Amino acid sequence: xxxxxxxxxxNGASWRDAFRxxxxxxxxxxxxxxxxxxxxxxxxxxxxxxxxxxxxxNLRAVFSLGAGVDGTLGDPxxxxxxxxxxxxxxxxxxxxxxxxxAAVLRHHCDLDHYAHLQREARWEKRVRPSAAGRVVxxxxxxxxxxxxxxxxxxxGFEVRGWSxxxxxxxxxxTFAGEAGLSAFLAATxxxxxxxxxxxxxxxxxxxxxxxxxxxGSHLVNVARGAHVVEGDLIAALDSGQLxxxxxxxxxxxxxxxxxxFWHHPRVLITPHVASLTxxxxxxxLVVENLRQWRAGGALLNVVDVxxxx
Amino acid sequence: xxxxxxxxxxNGASWRDAFRxxxxxxxxxxxxxxxxxxxxxxxxxxxxxxxxxxxxxNLRAVFSLGAGVDGTLGDPxxxxxxxxxxxxxxxxxxxxxxxxxAAVLRHHCDLDHYAHLQREARWEKRVRPSAAGRVVxxxxxxxxxxxxxxxxxxxGFEVRGWSxxxxxxxxxxTFAGEAGLSAFLAATxxxxxxxxxxxxxxxxxxxxxxxxxxxGSHLVNVARGAHVVEGDLIAALDSGQLxxxxxxxxxxxxxxxxxxFWHHPRVLITPHVASLTxxxxxxxLVVENLRQWRAGGALLNVVDVxxxx
Numbered sequence: 302x303x304x305x306x307x308x309x310x311x312n313g314a315s316w317r318d319a320f321r322x323x324x325x326x327x328x329x330x331x332x333x334x335x336x337x338x339x340x341x342x343x344x345x346x347x348x349x350x351x352x353x354x355x356x357x358x359n360l361r362a363v364f365s366l367g368a369g370v371d372g373t374l375g376d377p378x379x380x381x382x383x384x385x386x387x388x389x390x391x392x393x394x395x396x397x398x399x400x401x402x403a404a405v406l407r408h409h410c411d412l413d414h415y416a417h418l419q420r421e422a423r424w425e426k427r428v429r430p431s432a433a434g435r436v437v438x439x440x441x442x443x444x445x446x447x448x449x450x451x452x453x454x455x456x457g458f459e460v461r462g463w464s465x466x467x468x469x470x471x472x473x474x475t476f477a478g479e480a481g482l483s484a485f486l487a488a489t490x491x492x493x494x495x496x497x498x499x500x501x502x503x504x505x506x507x508x509x510x511x512x513x514x515x516x517g518s519h520l521v522n523v524a525r526g527a528h529v530v531e532g533d534l535i536a537a538l539d540s541g542q543l544x545x546x547x548x549x550x551x552x553x554x555x556x557x558x559x560x561x562f563w564h565h566p567r568v569l570i571t572p573h574v575a576s577l578t579x580x581x582x583x584x585x586l587v588v589e590n591l592r593q594w595r596a597g598g599a600l601l602n603v604v605d606v607x608x609x610x
Numbered sequence: 611x612x613x614x615x616x617x618x619x620x621n622g623a624s625w626r627d628a629f630r631x632x633x634x635x636x637x638x639x640x641x642x643x644x645x646x647x648x649x650x651x652x653x654x655x656x657x658x659x660x661x662x663x664x665x666x667x668n669l670r671a672v673f674s675l676g677a678g679v680d681g682t683l684g685d686p687x688x689x690x691x692x693x694x695x696x697x698x699x700x701x702x703x704x705x706x707x708x709x710x711x712a713a714v715l716r717h718h719c720d721l722d723h724y725a726h727l728q729r730e731a732r733w734e735k736r737v738r739p740s741a742a743g744r745v746v747x748x749x750x751x752x753x754x755x756x757x758x759x760x761x762x763x764x765x766g767f768e769v770r771g772w773s774x775x776x777x778x779x780x781x782x783x784t785f786a787g788e789a790g791l792s793a794f795l796a797a798t799x800x801x802x803x804x805x806x807x808x809x810x811x812x813x814x815x816x817x818x819x820x821x822x823x824x825x826g827s828h829l830v831n832v833a834r835g836a837h838v839v840e841g842d843l844i845a846a847l848d849s850g851q852l853x854x855x856x857x858x859x860x861x862x863x864x865x866x867x868x869x870x871f872w873h874h875p876r877v878l879i880t881p882h883v884a885s886l887t888x889x890x891x892x893x894x895l896v897v898e899n900l901r902q903w904r905a906g907g908a909l910l911n912v913v914d915v916x917x918x919x
Contacts, residue, residue, distance in 0.1 A: 395766065396740050402765070403715035410712040415880045416725070422872040424864035424881045431704050455764065456711070457704065555733035563731040571724045572733045 302595065303340045305357070307332040308347040308366055316345060316366075319584035324592065345587065352378040362386060362600060364587050366578055368393055368445065370604050371498035371525060385604045386590065390583050394448045397495075397576035401449040401523060402456065404547040404569075405491050408519040409435055409458075413545055413569065432457035438489030440505075441496035441524065442468040442475065443610070445576070449495060461485055465501055486513040491521065497610030498525040506530065511537040517544045523575040526551035531562070538567045549575040611904065612649045614666070616641040617656040617675055625654060625675075628893035633901065654896065661687040671695060671909060673896050675887055677702055677754065679913050680807035680834060694913045695899065699892050703757045706804075706885035710758040710832060711765065713856040713878075714800050717828040718744055718767075722854055722878065741766035747798030749814075750805035750833065751777040751784065752919070754885070758804060770794055774810060795822040800830065806919030807834040815839065820846040826853045832884040835860035840871070847876045858884040 304320060304327050306313045313331040320329045330336055332353070341357040347366035354363065355378045364386045365373050373385060407413060411427055418425055435458055439450040442464040450473055454460045462470055463485040467477035476485040486492075492514065496502045506522065507530040520543055522529055531552060537543040545567045551560075554573055562568050594600050604610060613629060613636050615622045622640040629638045639645055641662070650666040656675035663672065664687045673695045674682055682694060716722060720736055727734055744767055748759040751773040759782055763769045771779055772794040776786035785794040795801075801823065805811045815831065816839040829852055831838055840861060846852040854876045860869075863882055871877050903909050913919060 392740065395742075396738075399715060399741055399765070400719050402711070403719040403721060406708060406712035407716055407721060410709050410880075411883070412712060412716060412878065412880070415883075416878060418881075419872060419879045422865075422867050426881050426883050426886070428886060429705075429883075431701065432708055433704075452765075456708070456761075556731075558731050563728060569721065569725060570728045571719075571721070572727075572735050574720070574724075574735050574738075577735070577737060 302326070302342050302591070303328045303330065303336075304343045304345060304591075305330050305332055305335055305341045306345045307349040307353060308345070309350065310348045311366065315580050316584065319580050320345075320588060323584055323588040327588070327591075343591065346373055348372060349376070351376045354378070354383070355380055362594070364388075364590075365604075366583070368576075368578075369498060369525060369610075371527075371609065374604075374606065374609055381606050384600055385606060386600055386602050387604050387610070388578055388583060388586070389444055389602045390578065390586055392579055392582040393576050394445050397445045397523065398449045398452045400549070400571075400575040401493055401495075401521060402452055404521040404523075405437055405453060405458070405493065406456075407547070407569075408491055408521075408545060413567075417566065433459065435459065435490055436461065436488045437491045437493060438463065438485055439493045439495060440464075441494065442470055442473075443495070443497065446493075446495035447473075449493060453493075461489065465496075465499075482510075483513055486510060487515075489514055489518065491519045493521045494524045494528055496524050496528060498527055499609035503527050504530050506534065508533040508536065511542055514542070516542055518542075519544055520546040520548075522546070523549045526554065535561055535565065538565060543567070545569070547571070549573055611635070611651050611900070612637045612639065612645075613652045613654060613900075614639050614641055614644055614650045615654045616658040616662060617654070618659065619657045620675065624889050625893065628889050629654075629897060632893055632897040636897070636900075652900065655682055657681055658685070660685045663687070663692070664689055671903070673697075673899075674913075675892070677885075677887075678807060678834060678919075680836075680918065683913075683915065683918055690915050693909055694915060695909055695911050696913050696919070697887055697892060697895070698753055698911045699887060699895055701888055701891040702885050703754050706754045706832065707758045707761045709858070709880075709884040710802055710804075710830060711761055713830040713832075714746055714762060714767070714802065715765075716856070716878075717800055717830075717854060722876075726875065742768065744768065744799055745770065745797045746800045746802060747772060747794055748802045748804060749773070750803065751779055751782075752804070752806065755802075755804035756782075758802060762802075770798065774805075774808075791819075792822055795819060796824075798823055798827065800828045803829070803831045803833045803837055805833050805837060807836055808918035812836050813839050815843065817842040817845065820851055823852075825851055827851075828853055829855040829857075831855070832858045835863065844870055844874065847874060852876070854878070856880070858882055 317329045343362045345364045370387050437458045438461045440463045442462045462473045462475040547569045549571045626638045652671045654673045677697050679696050746767045747770045749772045751771045771782045771784040856878045858880045
């Protein structure tokens with residue numbers, strides 16, 4: 302089986318080496334060294350060049366390096382009859398949960414606030430509620446969102462979940478759809494976005510959303526930059542409607558040098574590192590999924606191309 | 611029974627009101643309005659004036675507002691035959707655990723590092739291990755330390771504990787005494803200090819201790835400022851032996867305006883807020899302990915005055 306690695310922004314050779322080591326029967330090639338286009342049966346992709354995937358007449362499956370497939374499906378020339386497999390790596394969920402808890406607790410314990418006071422050498426105590434007195438709202442209850450929500454619950458937070466279609470997660474009060482959004486937002490003091498990016502969720506974090514949250518709330522966005530209407534977020538931060546934001550993802554990445562987020566006193570920027578796919582664990586999952594499929598089993602973690610996740 | 615509140619740096623009236631409301635039979639007075647000195651049977655203290663406690667001939671018990679009693683026992687005129695009760699409030703352990711996890715995860719997820727990059731608008735990813743690949747060492751395995759250690763274990767960290775005398779905590783590798791300190795420090799990448807302050811632990815966080823930790827480690831001190839030799843800490847940060855420190859407590863509080871910590875780029879300062887005793891929950895514990903004692907029971911949480919905790 303010929304597997305083509307198309308990851309121009311990543312280290313394609315490290316993926317090739319990992320795949321080869323795990324399954325020496327695989328003929329692994331790294332784009333743009335494709336060989337004959339009709340050889341390619343499977344592609345492993347991240348930020349592939351637009352239209353490229355339409356060039357392989359015998360392509361039977363596409364694997365995404367990342368959990369989010371909006372970039373892959375954003376290609377209008379994506380061959381929509383070819384099954385697309387997203388990355389479901391428990392290690393990805395573990396590191397995402399660690400990052401979400403770090404961001405939530407940093408705000409909960411006022412570490413951002415005290416870092417500001419420190420610049421002026423000001424010693425001023427602020428009384429904080431315990432986690433039981435703080436409501437965290439998690440948008441998106443897939444593999445990553447559900448896990449983060451449960452870990453926050455274990456720490457004592459009052460956690461609520463929202464998803465586009467209703468989901469039941471043990472131990473969690475859940476809300477769904479447009480109808481449930483207002484009630485969800487009304488109590489949410491720390492909002493964590495872990496939604497997939499789809500036409501329905503694009504721009505969902507806008508002025509209307511922020512206005513429905515309690516004044517002084519905090520936003521943690523670890524999903525996609527396009528979930529946020531950036532101008533609306535800056536306005537909400539400037540007015541004090543939001544007390545702060547932890548942003549790991551942006552409309553344009555790397556975040557351009559002149560962007561207002563860089564020097565905004567209420568924004569913490571991390572460079573899309575909340576959760577990084579690890580070659581070591583992820584390559585095993587890809588190779589094992591391929592192996593079962595070649596033996597006649599079903600492909601696991603296939604995306605609903607229409608729905609977008 | 612006459613209870614005297616001696617808390618010059620705190621709001622004594624709020625404690626008086628809480629005690630009165632919980633037990634109207636208590637005659638609660640707020641220092642310096644003591645009335646006749648021989649009336650006073652119980653004192654509730656925090657940062658009492660040196661020598662003051664020796665003035666009450668009928669004093670039968672002293673309750674500390676805080677979990678640490680080093681300040682109270684630091685008074686050379688403390689009447690050492692009078693039992694001293696420290697604050698053991700589950701709420702105190704809950705908020706301390708939240709703060710410790712916030713500080714550990716802030717470092718683990720490089721949030722301090724990224725905040726520095728942000729000032730220069732630099733977008734640079736740093737690969738981090740998962741929590742399972744990071745060793746957190748907790749010094750002090752009392753009510754606060756044991757709870758924090760277990761919560762860190764639940765998040766996936768490899769946690770080790772150290773105490774002066776050996777303690778067994780389920781699920782934790784523990785070390786003890788001078789003999790166990792080197793082995794404990796050798797693997798510790800994030801050191802959390804939750805020790806009581808005693809003659810044996812004063813200055814325990816010194817150049818020798820820092821030198822035994824892996825280069826690039828992080829310190830979280832939420833115990834007492836005097837555990838740290840401040841000059842040694844600054845030297846370890848400047849040399850890069852320590853990558854950072856989260857400091858909630860200091861030799862002199864409030865931290866003086868000109869202190870080197872205020873503007874050190876590798877130090878986060880919080881103003882002794884890791885865990886604040888709450889009047890609402892703590893007053894209940896004091897009154898209940900008094901009630902059982904007056905009914906002939908034993909006082910709970912009495913400190914070993916010789917040992918100092």
